[in-house]
Amino acid sequence: MPIRTEPITVNIGPQHPSTHGVFRMRVTFDGEMIIDVEPIFGYLHRGSEKLAEERTYTQVITLTDRLDYVSSMSNNLSYVLAVEKLSGIVPPERAMYLRVIVAELQRIVSHLVATGFFLNDVGALATPLMYCFREREKILDMFEMLCGARITLSFMRVGGIFQDAPSEFWEALTDFLEYMPGYIDEYERLITGNEILLSRTKDIGVLSSEQAINSSISGPILRASGVKWDLRKADPYDVYDRMEFEIPVGTVGDNYDRYLIRIAEMRESLKILQQCVNQIPDGPIRADTANLIRPPVGDAYGHVEGPKGELGFYLVSDGGISPYRCKIRSSSLINLTALKDMLVDTKLADMIVTFGSVDINMGEVDR
Amino acid sequence: MDNAYVPFKEANAFYGNLYQFLTDLTIFGVSPIPDWLAYLIAGFLIVFSVINTVVIITTLGTWVERRLIARFQSRLGPNRWGPWGLLTPIADAVKLLSKEDTKPDGVDSWVFNLAPLMFIVPPILIFAVIPYSHNAYISNLNIGILFIIAVTTVPTVAMFMAGWGSGNRYSLFGAMRGVAQLVSYEVPMVLSIVGVLLFVGSLSMVDIVERQFVPFILVQPLGFFIFFIAISAEMNRSPFDIVEADSELVAGFHTEYSGMKWGTFQLAEFIAPFGAASIMTTLFLKGWEGPILPGPLWFFLKVGFVWFILLWIRATLPRLRVDQIMGLAWKFLFPLGLINLFVTAAEVLAWGDPTGSEIWLMAGINWTIAVVCLVISSHLVSAKLTTRNSVLENAGNN
């Protein structure tokens, strides 16, 4: 009689140290090898889309803070862009620059968190995570100067931002632009050349460019797969068309490329910030809009290149004070489409690393 | 009657004095304590004090470890309870003891309950043969190092019992990984020790220290390197902590344990680095011997230094994958260990019992061989492991 072996099914999550929230994967293992993955969602579903239908256009901004709670600014920006497209409001120039500044700061925050947790998933006992959070705190301090909150910011308003930046913000930003490159160098010295990290991440979780496009992947993951696509260049919003920056593109599309892309994007964000600080004009920061916005009947789709990918809002207006339908194209959810392709035939340990490199946020996946 | 105890009595100063004191004790001209009882009481007292010293040092060690790792991560670490947080280990212990001892449905009770006990005994047993100073040890077994190798294998069984008995799939994964890893790393570990033993010609830990004319790390660099990696893997410390792998397997084989059973596992894991550092000090760093300072102090200084390095590595490095860890043992450390063994054997054959200038010649040869071996083998693996700097360079091209 031949020896009989059986696959073993394990529920990774919803409570698990490294599923980045209440995410659950039903994984079937053959020994340590993965043969099937089924992601299961919904543990953090709050019905944001439905809630938005009962709130005024301004009040929905507070809902968008809570989608991807490590990048509230980008969520705010995406939503107000959609409303502005819907109602034809054009924000003043200073507001557009400030929006770009905070969106790029938020991108650095999100990438710091992503890198930190990614390295934590590789098993570096929280050391890189702590270093990343040290810098994140500095940016959150800046956000606090700007709008009094650190995570749920509600900073933007339809037709601009809510209030001009105080003087101490500009000082803090200048300081930050000076020392941050040094800190990024330090992270790179700490871990980028580390042979253990290389052996853990190189050629693991490879996603080809065709597959990435076909699965509607966006953001750093798409670029790591070698597709040079960035909405800031391809479809510029606000003042991105005046900025000069590079789009980092990966060659292989493995975990290591995704890590490198995030590090490189942080450096590019610093470049954009520097240009914004140099170019920002004086002037009003909010277009003259009513507090209760009533856009004309119609629909509009506004999107930004968020830190995790393309975040879009599809708004339908019936002429009332609240959106008739508010569909959120969440980058985190759609980026998980290709998870199975990346994971099958890798090992248990690679699963956590690959999942960490995709960088999702459950608040945005489940909405 | 007396003869059976003599070797122990004379070998161990603490024990000998205590035994003498107890047998010489006379009340009204009668000696109330018979020989065998004196032997028992003295032995018990010594063993009791050593075990408790180990446990207390370990609990303090957890505090030092947490504070140091916190500073590596530029935080402060536990500092709430007592001055500088010194009482944190006690608070931990009280909390663990007062915690409910949960037992999930479907566990194999006997196996489940026995596993923590079997896990903590072997690391403590190591200290039975470690010499802390001249004439300060519990016993001078003539097979001391063999005894250590033997007892450090037992946790493998305990680990598998815990993993299997829990009836949890994470635990099972952890246990399977643990068994594979521990059995593999026994081989390079023993191979690296054999080099030392060839010089010494004895398995006794005391003899090993006393016959170290220079610290063996100078003569056996490759052996030390292999032993360092192997022992890190043996005690499941980062970067070899795949057994626990908190980001993958939650807590590996002790996922289902709570309360003091879990505490026992943790205690054993914190004792392990002290044991490992002690073995390394004895084998490669000349044990208690050193100028000016008294023996035990030298011993603890060396142990502390090795322990700090283990900690530093733990705070920095990410975890390896299962197959990479096994590959490291069999493809990298095992051949190196064999080379080390052959070279040392040839040298011992050539020079017999080396003393004086021959030892430096030997050290020179061994260091050269170590560096050459490491460079060659590193080039063999590093072909795949170069960093990629092309992310931004690509940007301009397409």
Added chain:
Amino acid sequence: MTSVLDAESLARKLNDFIPDVVEGHSEGDVWVKAESIADVCSQLKNDPETNMDYLVSVSAVDYIEYFEMVYHLRSISLNHGVVLKSKCWGREDIEVPSVTHIWQGADFQEREVYDLMGIHFNGHYNLKRLLLWEGFPGHPQRKDYLEDPR
């Protein structure tokens, strides 16, 4: 800047491909018949002039009398986009052909629409609820959904 395809010429092209498939168009939006959504999509993807290789999002809007499926399509290689819409009349048993075999990215999005709006996608390989649990009563994104139907 992502350019928006001219809806009129696109409508003409689609009508050439499948007769009378287009129900209407305005700037950037093309309404097509619900039952031939998948055919239109594969035509848009395979035609080298349109080459819609990227599905941005799949949404559904409840207009009480009918549901409107909205597909935001984009071509990454040519950097242009179009919005494909289709009206599905009725409230119960609405069926739309799935586009998962054209773009894998539609997988979770169609499941979400099914979950929250109750629109069935024919040909989806794994049409299960995405966010809510199996056996959840009703489809909460619909306008007539009551939290506690009694």
Added chain:
Amino acid sequence: MYGLGIAKGLAVTFRNLFRKPFTVQYPEEAVPQAARFRGEEFGWFEERCTGCASCAKYCPLGIIKIVTHPGGSNMQEGQSYTVDTFDIDIGRCMFCGLCVEACPYDALFMGSGFERGQYVRDDLIIPIEELKSAERRLSTWYRPQLEGKNYHPHKDEPLSWEEVGRK
């Protein structure tokens, strides 16, 4: 060469061993808040409030309860009202500040504290009496007139109701 990356990493962590920790020991030493901090102790000026309930309408969660009756002294324009109840349930508040943004008479301000933890949810409701008597550490969030004076809630004296309005 294999091992160089590891050595570099070890050097970085070793350097950090001697760096000052970036954490703050909270109860002994608190991180200073920015002037715009959106905190808990709402500042409310009875003299400025007309009871128009704009704040209550703008609150996305509807946690402000206002009850008024006609007649009263705090006259702004037209008819005047006396505010009987002005309760803010900060247990459900998300500190978005939309109420402050909506107030047309600058009567409501965000606070600048964050230490109002309670064991019972009911204790988290700030009633009108407490709003009247509380020490008003006003956040400058959405109040450019305070920022123009370089007012800082933790450094300067509390302001009276005449000083806080827009001219």
